[in-house]
Amino acid sequence: MAAVTKQVSLREAIARHVRDGHTVLLGAQMEQMIPFAAGHEIIRQGRRDLTLIGPISDILFDQLIGAGVVSRVLAAWVGNVSAGVGYCLRRAVEQSIPQPVQMVDYSNFTLALALHAGALGVPFLPTYATLGSELLARNGNLREFPSPVNEEKLVAVRALRPDVAILHVQRADEFGNAHLWGNFGVAIDGARAARQVIVVAEEMVAPEVIASDPNRTLIPGQLVCAVVHEPWGAHPSPVQGYYGRDHQFFIEYHEQSRTLAGYEHWLRHWVYDVPDRRAYLERLGADRLATLTVRQPAFSAPANFGY
């Protein structure tokens, strides 16, 4: 029986797999490969009441919070890595604008452990991290307990199983087998903890390319419900080997989102007024993209899989 392709458009992937009330893992690879295109499509499709999960989500979480699609955030850090605070987060948490958002504060390690527990299929994993902190006191998914094997105190980090993980990768085949490289953050555990995975790829390749380097297949296709070909889908975050970080875009967002009116203008300009990523890229302009493309390729040495 021939395998069935999982390749769909981004619009279709979000429409099919991201529902109101879902918990969604985004930004698993930290500051690189953040699925901005997918996040913007979630906003355009008007999802509501989402719970976002991610360690350091940079400005994507801020944008989703400002757009009113989020009611809860499980994260270690929400803001703007280039500039500091996230103004939409502040408005939501401090003034309930556009709606209240419940923050469940993690540290990076405890969020990673929560997803690892989900990936292993166990209810919790132990750690010393957060002992003595207010994160432990206030986050109900972190519970102190006496070690069953010695006299120590430990923190039980409750497993998280996101409904959907959206992961940006360098290349994938049409069955969802995905190669990624660079730093992984919590992407590998996230892909296994999630009930469904949407892969967004810079490049589509033949299954033979994937099978030529199986160590780089960090997301096997069985875990994947949809694969989307979306070049530049992570802009303004970087994708190793494809494009760099658009630092200026983060600074501009910081300035424009300082006021509610400024953010709403930003949202219209970059999300609502563009039907898809292609239109977004046209708006960004070829000159700007040219400044971000790889100037000097640096290929790894090939690994010999021969026998």
Place this chain on the structure above:
Amino acid sequence: MSAPAHTEAAPQPASRYSLGELMVAAAAREVRDGELVFVGMRLPLLAFVLAKRTHAPRAVGLFENGVIRETPAPELLYTMADPPNLQGATWCGSMLEVMGLLQQGRVDLGFLGAAEVDRFGNLNSTWARRGQQNIRLPGSGGACDIACLARRTVVLLKHEKTRLVERVTYLTSPGYGTGNDWRRAQGLPAGTGPAAVITTLGVLRFGADGEAFLDSVHPGVRVEDVLANTGWTLRVAEQLKQTPPPTTAELAVLRELDPNGFWTGVV
């Protein structure tokens, strides 16, 4: 904010340097050769690279996104996941692996920033108070993990009365809690905790009871200025030192790394 001209002879201190450069040099001296260091970004990253290029060439840098680097990145970094930090790295992998090394006790030193630091070195990066208003800040990131698990932590921040406070508004990352054996009582691993707070006015260290004291003042800074800008009655070392200014060799490296003062000019 420039420090005054400084003209002492040995070991060849630079005659003119910025406050940022002084802080980075002070932070670099906290790194010992061969150590495994949680680097962070901005000034701590510069400090780590400076240490590697001067007295600690065998120090290894660890980044929580899942990167180990033994050589400095070839370009200025805005974030630890910028492509120049990944190209030429020794290892790239998952956050959990890096945090595992930290929890095993293998990480010697971690650099941290914060909105507030208190008398016992506790840090807040979650909520700030401005007058009657509560301000939501980005949160812990990896700071709480590093503060719990690294052997030594060093904090860099601007010295203001609203930021060096008697007690943090929100305890994001534990220092010595309320002092004495608080860390042990919480269950935190032995032999961990804050080593220094490097501010824009001086360097604080911690006594055996876990309380901070002023260990050195930066050149041109008076003790009274430090005390007046600290939110509690700060103890002063019996033999108060002056923070050594950057040497000409350190400054040469720093200016090569940050020629326009992009990072060191904004403290």
